[in-house]
Amino acid sequence: MLLDKLTETVSYIRSRSSLKPKVGIILGSGLGAFVQHLKIDAKIPFNEIPHFVSTSVEGHQGNLILGTVDDQPIIALQGRLHYYEGHSMDTVVYPTRTMALLGIENLILTNSAGGFGDTMQAGDFMIIEDHINLMGINPLMGPNLKQLGPRFPDMTEAYDKKFVELMEKTFQDMNCRYHKGIYCGVTGPTYETPAEVRYLKLIGGKAVGMSTVPEAIAANHLGLRVAALSCITNLAAGISRNKLSHEEVTENAKKVEQQFVDFLKSFLSKIS
Numbered sequence: 001m002l003l004d005k006l007t008e009t010v011s012y013i014r015s016r017s018s019l020k021p022k023v024g025i026i027l028g029s030g031l032g033a034f035v036q037h038l039k040i041d042a043k044i045p046f047n048e049i050p051h052f053v054s055t056s057v058e059g060h061q062g063n064l065i066l067g068t069v070d071d072q073p074i075i076a077l078q079g080r081l082h083y084y085e086g087h088s089m090d091t092v093v094y095p096t097r098t099m100a101l102l103g104i105e106n107l108i109l110t111n112s113a114g115g116f117g118d119t120m121q122a123g124d125f126m127i128i129e130d131h132i133n134l135m136g137i138n139p140l141m142g143p144n145l146k147q148l149g150p151r152f153p154d155m156t157e158a159y160d161k162k163f164v165e166l167m168e169k170t171f172q173d174m175n176c177r178y179h180k181g182i183y184c185g186v187t188g189p190t191y192e193t194p195a196e197v198r199y200l201k202l203i204g205g206k207a208v209g210m211s212t213v214p215e216a217i218a219a220n221h222l223g224l225r226v227a228a229l230s231c232i233t234n235l236a237a238g239i240s241r242n243k244l245s246h247e248e249v250t251e252n253a254k255k256v257e258q259q260f261v262d263f264l265k266s267f268l269s270k271i272s
C-alpha cells in the first residue's frame with residue numbers, strides 16, 4: 001500500500017521533471033529563500049503531488065522543487081510536515097521516502113532550533129553531529145517494509161562524519177561562527193519550559209527543535225547519507241529572559257538567510 005503510493009508519487013514527479021538529483025534538501029522554518037538561488041526546472045506545490053499532504057505552518061511554503069545549483073541537480077523541499085500538526089509519522093517522513101525513491105543518496109536537513117550550548121547566540125549555526133529522540137515515537141514503528149530498509153537500522157553514524165567535517169570546513173572557509181552538537185527532537189508545539197531545557201543540557205544536548213529527527217531516522221532506514229544543520233534562531237527557554245515566539249524564530253532565520261544560502265551553495269559544491 002505505502003509502496004504503491006510512493007510509486008505513484010514518484011512517477012508524477014518524474015512526469016514534471018527529468019532531473020535525476022543525488023542530493024535532497026529539506027529547508028526549515030524561514031529558510032525557504034534558498035530556492036531563489038536555484039535554476040528551477042519544476043516547482044510543484046505539495047497539494048498537486050499525489051499522496052503529499054500540505055503544510056500548515058507559517059514560514060513553511062510547501063513546494064517540492066527540482067532544479068540546479070551551479071549545474072548540480074538537487075531536489076529541495078520548501079517546507080516540511082511536523083508531527084505537532086497532527087500528522088502521522090508515516091506522513092511526516094513521506095517526502096523523505098519520496099526523495100529516496102527518486103534516487104537521492106544524500107539528504108541535507110535544515111531546521112530552526114533553540115540553542116543552549118554554552119557560548120551560543122541567536123543567529124548562530126549548529127552542525128548536528130547526533131540527536132536524541134525525545135518525541136516518544138519512532139517513524140519506523142509498525143510493520144517494516146524491507147523494500148525501504150531493515151527492521152532494526154543502525155544509528156551509529158546517523159549523521160555522516162565526513163559531512164560533519166565538510167560542513168565544518170565550509171564554515172571555516174566562510175569565516176563564519178558555528179557550533180557542533182547534539183540536537184534534541186521534541187514534539188512541541190509548546191516551546192520548552194526552563195526546567196526542560198536544563199534537563200536537555202544535562203543529557204548532553206545543545207539545541208532543541210520540533211523536526212529533523214523523524215526524517216533523519218527514515219533517511220537512515222533508507223540508507224541515505226545525512227547532513228543536518230540547525231539555525232539557532234533563539235536561545236532556548238530560560239537561557240535568556242525573553243519569552244519565545246514563532247515571530248522571533250522566523251525573523252532571526254531571515255537575518256541569517258544570506259549566510260545560510262552561502263553555506264549551502266559552498267557545501268553543495270564540496271559534495272558534488
Ligand code: HPA
Pocket residue numbers: 112113114115188191192208209210233234235236237244249
Ligand atoms: N524550541 C523548540 N523548537 C524550536 C525552538 C525552541 O526554542 N526555536 C525554534 N524551534
